[in-house]
Amino acid sequence: MDKGKSYYITTPIYYPSAKLHVGHTYCTVMADAMARFKRLQGFNVHFLTGTDEHGQKLQTVAEEKGMKPIDYIDGIVESIKELWEVMEISYDDFIRTTEERHVKRVQGIFNKLYEKGDIYKGEYEGLYCRPCEAYWTESQLVDGKCPDCGREVKMEKEEAYFFRLSKYEGRLIDLFEKNPEFLQPEARRNEMLAFVKQGLQDLCISRSTFDWGIPVPIDEKHVIYVWLDALSNYITALGYPDTEEGMKAFWPADVHLVGKEIVRFHTVIWPAMLMSMELPLPKKVLGHGWLLLDGDKMSKSKNNVVDPAMLIQRYGVDALKYFLLREYTFGQDGQFSNEAMIRRINSDLANDLGNLLSRTVSMLEKYRDGIVPATRSVDEYDESLRQIMKAARDRVANHMDSFSFSLALDEIWKLIGRANKYIDEKMPWKLAKDENSKDSLDACLHNLADTLRIVSILIYPFMHTTAIEMRKQLGLDANVKWEDAAFLDQMEGIRVQKGQALFPRLDVEKELEMLEQINVTNDSAEENDEVTNELEEKPMIEFDDFEKIDLKVGLIEEAEKHPKADRLLLFKVRLGSEIRQIISGVADSFTPEEMKGKKVVVVTNLKPRKIRGLESQGMILYADADDNKVRLVTSDGEPGRSVN
Ligand code: MSP
Numbered sequence: 001m002d003k004g005k006s007y008y009i010t011t012p013i014y015y016p017s018a019k020l021h022v023g024h025t026y027c028t029v030m031a032d033a034m035a036r037f038k039r040l041q042g043f044n045v046h047f048l049t050g051t052d053e054h055g056q057k058l059q060t061v062a063e064e065k066g067m068k069p070i071d072y073i074d075g076i077v078e079s080i081k082e083l084w085e086v087m088e089i090s091y092d093d094f095i096r097t098t099e100e101r102h103v104k105r106v107q108g109i110f111n112k113l114y115e116k117g118d119i120y121k122g123e124y125e126g127l128y129c130r131p132c133e134a135y136w137t138e139s140q141l142v143d144g145k146c147p148d149c150g151r152e153v154k155m156e157k158e159e160a161y162f163f164r165l166s167k168y169e170g171r172l173i174d175l176f177e178k179n180p181e182f183l184q185p186e187a188r189r190n191e192m193l194a195f196v197k198q199g200l201q202d203l204c205i206s207r208s209t210f211d212w213g214i215p216v217p218i219d220e221k222h223v224i225y226v227w228l229d230a231l232s233n234y235i236t237a238l239g240y241p242d243t244e245e246g247m248k249a250f251w252p253a254d255v256h257l258v259g260k261e262i263v264r265f266h267t268v269i270w271p272a273m274l275m276s277m278e279l280p281l282p283k284k285v286l287g288h289g290w291l292l293l294d295g296d297k298m299s300k301s302k303n304n305v306v307d308p309a310m311l312i313q314r315y316g317v318d319a320l321k322y323f324l325l326r327e328y329t330f331g332q333d334g335q336f337s338n339e340a341m342i343r344r345i346n347s348d349l350a351n352d353l354g355n356l357l358s359r360t361v362s363m364l365e366k367y368r369d370g371i372v373p374a375t376r377s378v379d380e381y382d383e384s385l386r387q388i389m390k391a392a393r394d395r396v397a398n399h400m401d402s403f404s405f406s407l408a409l410d411e412i413w414k415l416i417g418r419a420n421k422y423i424d425e426k427m428p429w430k431l432a433k434d435e436n437s438k439d440s441l442d443a444c445l446h447n448l449a450d451t452l453r454i455v456s457i458l459i460y461p462f463m464h465t466t467a468i469e470m471r472k473q474l475g476l477d478a479n480v481k482w483e484d485a486a487f488l489d490q491m492e493g494i495r496v497q498k499g500q501a502l503f504p505r506l507d508v509e510k511e512l513e514m515l516e517q518i519n520v521t522n523d524s525a526e527e528n529d530e531v532t533n534e535l536e537e538k539p540m541i542e543f544d545d546f547e548k549i550d551l552k553v554g555l556i557e558e559a560e561k562h563p564k565a566d567r568l569l570l571f572k573v574r575l576g577s578e579i580r581q582i583i584s585g586v587a588d589s590f591t592p593e594e595m596k597g598k599k600v601v602v603v604t605n606l607k608p609r610k611i612r613g614l615e616s617q618g619m620i621l622y623a624d625a626d627d628n629k630v631r632l633v634t635s636d637g638e639p640g641r642s643v644n
Contacts, residue, residue: 007043008250009035012258013050013095013233016076017061020083021305022324022336023291023298029324030288030405031257032089037400037461039090040482046250048237049084050095051077055226056133059212069212070098083309087317088465095237097214097229105236106229107217109277112241114218118164118276121219124204128156133226135204161206161216163228168272169200175271181284183267184403185331188260188287192267203269231270235279252280260331263287286403289333291324294609298336306336310518314511318463319345319503325405325462338515342508349503352416353455353466359423360448361473361498367432372449372475372491373442381425382443386488388418389447389454393485396458405462412458419451449474449491457485466502473499517613550605551643553635554580554620559592564613569595571620573602576640580604583616589629601633601643 011031014024028049035047053073062072077096084091095102113119126135129146136146136153146153175182176193183189206222207213213223234253238246258266266285274281290297293304311320323341326348328334364370378386392415399408422444431441452474460467460480468478475494484490554573562568562583569592571582582602603619622630635643 005043006046006250007035007038008046008048008253008255009038010047010234010253010256011049012262013052013097013230014080015055015058016051016053016073016080017058019076019079020308021298022308022311022320023305025083025087025308025320026291026324026328027257027259027288028084028089029087029321030330030403032087032091033321033325033405033461034255034257034400034403035090036464040457040461040480041397042482044249045092046238047091048093048095048234049089049091050093050233050237051080051097052226052230052233053077053096053098054213054223054229056207056210056212057131059210073098086309086312087321093237095233097233102233102236103214105240105242106214106224106232108241109232109236109273110217110224110228113163113273113276116276118167119161119205120164122160122162123157124160124162125155125157127153129153133207137201158208160204160208161219161222162202163205163273163276165203165269165272166200168275169196171275172196172200172268172271175281176267182281183263183285183287185287188263188267188331192264195264196268200268227265227269228273231265231273234270234282240279241277253282255284255286256282257286257288260287260289286330288330289328291328291336292333293336294606295335311341315341315345315506316503318466319349322349322409322463326409327406329406330403338512339508342506342511345503346506346508348413350501350505352413352420354502356416356420356423356448357452357470357473357502358498360445360452361496363428364445364449364496365498367428367441368445370495370497372494372496373446374492375443375446375489377439377443379440379443381422382447385418385422385447385451388415389451389488390486392454392458393482400461409459409462412455415451415458416455419448423448446489446491449494449496450488453491454485456480457482469499469502473497548605549603551621552602552604553637553639553641553643554582554600554602554604554618555639556595556598556600559595561587561592562611562614565611568611570614571595573600573618573620574639575602575604578640580617581615582618582620583611583614584620584622586622586630589622590632598632599635599637599639601635 009031011028014020031047031049035045039045051073058073059069062069065072081094097103110119124135127138127141128135129149129151131151132146132148134146134148140147141153142150145151173193173196176189176196180186180189183192203225205225205228206216207225208222211223213226214229216222216224234256235247235251238250240247240251256266263285271281292298293306296304298305308320323344326344327340364372392411395411396408399405399411426440426444428441428444431437431444452470453476456467456470456474456476457480467480471478471480473496474491475496552575554575556571557574557579558572560570562570567585567587568583569587569590571584573580573582580602601621603621606619608615608617621633623633625631637643
């Protein structure tokens with residue numbers, strides 16, 4: 001294999017605790033676009049994804065369902081694979097951490113670290129956060145609680161194996177300081193550098209309080225810490241430490257794409273493990289932002305997930321991929337919005353791209369019997385379009401190489417926009433009436449067809465099905481070559497053929513109404529509860545931001561079941577003289593009778609939102625609990641009074 005031309009890209013391996021939501025698909029869609037782009041450029045790409053199947057929480061969730069962990073997990077993994085199939089994700093390998101190949105190799109990795117003298121047995125006593133499966137020191141706690149999830153910690157003690165993370169502190173500082181390319185965006189690098197400079201403690205890498213994990217090879221009473229197990233997937237999938245071929249071909253990885261909350265694992269623990277194994281480090285770790293819904297991270301437990309399968313069914317996979325890659329800026333959080341998605345489908349896909357293709361093909365059929373003519377004349381309009389046609393490919397490539405998917409698409413849409421304007425400038429319908437303008441019309445029709453040919457190549461990494469459909473209508477084969485986008489005047493003599501509209505125009509109001517009906521709370525009843533991310537952390541906010549939230553005491557005067565959803569309760573809440581209708585997904589935790597007369601805390605300035613056809617004018621606060629039911633947050637204040 002030609003190592004110089006290899007490209008290895010990975011996504012995180014997802015927890016198979018519940019069906020994936022659109023937030024999860026974001027990273028995989030980016031990785032897929034990158035993998036397809038690199039393949040198109042001629043790289044020998046290896047694209048890895050998979051599932052992270054061990055750990056106490058998955059064991060607990062399965063047991064609560066009365067199932068063996070693997071039986072429970074198998075079902076979810078199946079749904080994840082189906083989703084990737086529907087989304088046409090072009091992964092080369094899918095690793096499950098329960099697979100034999102992974103289990104054996106993780107044990108091999110443990111042995112390597114042990115033989116290196118980097119693992120020792122000790123006793124750990126510390127403040128333990130169960131949900132995060134992490135020990136913390138007193139000074140790391142925030143307000144006495146787990147700094148990652150904000151929950152209670154308890155003093156616990158256990159015999160455990162430790163990895164000498166502290167030994168690698170200096171080399172990690174060097175890594176961040178001397179190799180700014182390693183972690184991006186810049187802000188994350190500074191954060192990690194500051195974190196390492198605070199001083200690293202050795203890492204507890206075994207657990208003995210549960211057994212759903214890979215046994216420690218030298219002591220089967222223990223299982224290996226889930227992150228050591230999970231991070232190893234990037235090399236066990238290549239055969240390490242058993243076989244060399246995969247590692248020779250693809251290691252070090254070109255990029256690990258990860259969400260911002262797991263950057264720390266990938267840029268501190270993972271490099272230290274690799275240093276201990278004397279393996280090269282990945283060239284780059286990229287931390288992306290989250291897709292938020294109503295300002296919050298999507299999470300099954302918060303009932304605010306968007307189902308990608310539903311969006312794909314309605315709008316098609318290419319529309320969803322386009323929206324995700326175009327709308328959000330890498331590294332930053334972004335608000336998911338149905339309206340923004342529908343507007344983009346209409347304006348960018350149906351109007352700009354779809355119309356350009358259908359107008360061009362129609363004009364070719366009308367004026368030139370469907371055969372693309374030669375270009376014999378060039379005027380100033382032709383010239384200005386041709387400049388952009390020539391430059392587009394390299395501009396797109398530059399943006400892709402810095403993972404600026406949105407800018408890359410923007411560049412393609414500049415070309416599309418220019419071509420649409422070119423039609424208005426050249427007015428081919430006028431040229432067609434004038435015998436003396438034959439050459440000018442030929443040039444116009446050729447340039448338009450040639451622009452679309454270039455566009456079909458440039459969009460291929462993002463929307464390959466649309467690219468191929470365009471090419472069919474343009475009389476081109478499916479053999480897309482990246483280098484062809486650099487040449488002009490390639491369409492002479494080709495017969496075009498009108499086909500279906502690429503993207504039908506949507507009625508925005510009707511679609512929004514419909515999406516509200518398919519409410520996010522709708523689909524969760526029969527599904528599995530989510531195991532929340534082990535390190536889910538909310539960013540710090542300014543006091544001013546906190547001040548924006550209007551919290552008031554509310555008295556529940558009426559409570560009943562939502563007529564259209566079993567899991568929802570509908571309340572009439574008195575706030576002073578005002579009565580609000582508020583809907584909560586708490587029918588599993590309370591009966592309507594129990595709620596009547598309760599004084600609760602209400603977020604009163606949350607934008608009203610329709611939930612299964614009825615408006616909810618605020619939000620009642622509840623506290624999480626371990627039994628999957630929620631508890632009330634009550635107040636003995638006067639209804640309508642502020643809560644500060
Ligand atoms: N299993 C670990 C990763 C181990 S990698 C060696 C894990 N799994 S996860 O399922 O909780 O998250 C997987 C990825 O999904 C993370 O990168 C996370 O940031 C991403 N996302 C989960 N919700 C998301 C959004 N709402 N938006 C964008 N990405 C999100 O962590």
